[in-house]
Amino acid sequence: MTSSVLIIGAGVAGMTAAVELADSGVKTILVDRLPTVGGNALDLYKAFPTDDCFYCFEGNRWRPGIRKCFYRSALTDQPNIDLLVDSQIEEIKGSPGKFSVTIRKGPVYVDPRKCTMCGLCITHSKAFKLLSPQCQPQAVVYDPSMADEGAKKAENECPSRAINLSAEGSTQTVSVSDIVVATGFHEMQPVNMDEYGYGTHPNIITQLELAKILDPNAENGGALVRPSDGKPAKRVLMVQCVGSRDENYYPYCSKICCVFALKHANIIAEERGEASVSVVYMDLRTYDTYEDYYRRARRAGVEFIRGRTMSVKPNTDDTLEITVYDSLLDKYLKFSVDLFVLSSALEPQPDSNRIIKALGLGQSSGFAAPLDTATHGEVVIGEHVYACGAALGPAEVPDSVTQARAVVSKILQERM
Ligand SMILES: Cc1cc2nc3c(=O)[nH]c(=O)nc-3n(C[C@H](O)[C@H](O)[C@H](O)COP(=O)(O)OP(=O)(O)OC[C@H]3O[C@@H](n4cnc5c(N)ncnc54)[C@H](O)[C@@H]3O)c2cc1C
Ligand code: SF4
Ligand code: SF4
Structure with a gap:
């Protein structure tokens, strides 16, 4: 049986699950459809219950590297995490414990390994944007629908040759034993x-x-x-x-x-x-x-x-x-x-329905539904399938983090 875990959604919940599984030696594939991790929390300024700046929110209190700031987490450097941003789930096949998942990636117009965030491209074209100084991976993003003359100039002048406006998307198929749905919520x-x-x-x-x-x-x-x-x-x-x-x-x-x-x-x-x-x-x-x-x-x-x-x-x-x-x-x-x-x-993410349906699982008002509905905060939604955070329904960050940890503990227990 393959041992990798697929986590769909790199908000607070998905990131917590990924980092804690990776620390326990489990290979994780963390997928987000957006070009940066963080999910909704990326835009929230101060956070209840502590009124900390969201950038410094202690989502994972004891973890070195992310104690101060979950956006500066070890995500991109942790060898057990394969982070795929700008990526979507195309197809889920197979059976519990042996899923085969096709992921559509990109196009990657700006290579995050090369971008130094110098900002030159932003001065040339409105199609380039820095989503947040705390974004992970640390890179500007390019929106092809905003393409203008300056974009080509930016591609030619980028000091680290990070831009490729002709980039094309790609697909990859991965084998995973477990799937974690951490697709979060959408504001209506x-x-x-x-x-x-x-x-x-x-x-x-x-x-x-x-x-x-x-x-x-x-x-x-x-x-x-x-x-x-x-x-x-x-x-x-x-x-x-x-x-x-x-x-x-x-x-x-x-x-x-x-x-x-x-x-x-x-x-x-x-x-x-x-x-x-x-x-x-x-x-x-x-x-x-x-x-x-x-x-x-x-x-x-x-x-x-x-x-x-x-x-x-x-x-x-x-x-x-x-x-x-x-x-x-x-x-x-x-x-x-x-x-x-x-x-x-706060409504379910439009696409999470499709994923839940593809896995043949139940829903509650469009959110993922736990198998055991009697237990509040239950995270098992199917055989080898889990959900955490706002994918289960509107949730604050501390609850999302607690549920992500429950997922990690369930997956580790299964492997003992
Ligand atoms: C206005 C506002 C203020 C808030 N203030 C606070 C606060 O002060 N304190 C607090 O504790 N909580 C607050 N919250 C709640 C907080 O935003 C959530 O608790 C938190 O975002 C939940 O994290 P999550 O990872 O479950 O979901 P999300 O943050 O929604 O992250 C989900 C991630 O999954 C990705 N995704 C979705 N669908 C797919 C897909 N099909 N494929 C790949 N990736 C996908 C998304 O791009 C996103 O990155 C606030 C919410 C709002 C709306
Ligand atoms: S010019 Fe190149 S290195 Fe500078 S921010 Fe833009 S993409 Fe990144
Ligand atoms: S928390 Fe409930 S009562 Fe308060 S605004 Fe939201 S929906 Fe209304």
């Missing part, structure tokens, strides 16, 4: 929900988009600005449960959006002194110790309104007029705001 784009106006005005954004604005590595250095014109955003209205707990979209509670909305409200109220924040909610679900985030927000002057948003109307000065029904006062209230932030449902 609520384009069909007229009451929120998402997609009709640039100042109507989701929480993930707000996190990117607040990130000090962003274009504006983390200043709270309106996407429409870059002017400071002085008035922010957030609305909870957009598409979650809604029979027309997702009937489940997305579990962590109350906490990250409060985290963002606190960052704005505590660090961006001139802006005020209001939050429209149905229920505030601050599980575990997160009640403290709610208390902090109250102390910092964040306003809470129990009710629903009824309509959004843009004004000529790029502010938005929002009508809210306050269910405690039984009144309609009007707000004029610079940013309208939607706590949108």
Whole structure:
């Protein structure tokens, strides 16, 4: 029996599983469809529960090399990890313990082993981008849909000859004994929900988009600005449960959006002194110790309104007029705001369904379903198939890391 493990998804969960299996001597193939590891956490600035900068979040507390920062982990240097970014699962065949998986890779336009991140190509063409200073592998990425005249110039002038604009994709077939689904979540784009106006005005954004604005590595250095014109955003209205707990979209509670909305409200109220924040909610679900985030927000002057948003109307000065029904006062209230932030449902990654189906396994609202549904946090989803992190449903980082470790322990137990 072959002993390699395939991990699909290199977010916090997949990376943790890969590093810990590799440390135990197990060969792992870690695949991500994006050009960098990190998943959703790459864009999140500060992390609850500790408010550490996400780049320094202690996801794997005791591991040398990744104690300080999981983006600077040993991933690319660990000989037991074969990291395949920019790669997709094309086909899964075989049987439990003896899977044969075809992976489509690339095209690799920028060779990460050669790129020194000097930035010259970015000055020549908009098609080149540095996704994050913490990206792994450490390299710029190229988007062929943005190709312009400067791209060819960049290819010719790259000091380390790292660019190949004629690169083509390739496929490889690997034999693995176990598969770990760590495909994470996707933030729903609520384009069909007229009451929120998402997609009709640039100042109507989701929480993930707000996190990117607040990130000090962003274009504006983390200043709270309106996407429409870059002017400071002085008035922010957030609305909870957009598409979650809604029979027309997702009937489940997305579990962590109350906490990250409060985290963002606190960052704005505590660090961006001139802006005020209001939050429209149905229920505030601050599980575990997160009640403290709610208390902090109250102390910092964040306003809470129990009710629903009824309509959004843009004004000529790029502010938005929002009508809210306050269910405690039984009144309609009007707000004029610079940013309208939607706590949108966390849904399964579109492609994870295909992978789960290819393995003939069950789902729960599109997420991977544990075999033992009675045990919360169970990670076994099939024979020699496991899932961890947000692939199992909306999850915070500490839970994702704990589940990844449970996967590692199950795989190691099987081999004893
Ligand atoms: C706005 C916001 C704020 C948050 N703030 C916090 C916080 O402060 N603290 C906290 O603990 N948590 C926070 N979270 C939650 C945190 O993002 C998740 O816990 C974490 O991202 C889960 O990691 P993961 O590896 O399971 O999934 P993901 O981060 O979603 O990573 C999944 C990876 O799988 C890859 N992938 C998906 N499908 C495929 C495929 N078919 N083939 C190959 N690769 C694939 C993706 O590209 C991605 O890299 C926040 C979430 C949001 C939306
Ligand atoms: S010019 Fe070459 S080495 Fe410099 S950042 Fe671009 S690809 Fe990397
Ligand atoms: S966590 Fe809060 S905002 Fe998210 S779905 Fe549940 S109640 Fe709604």
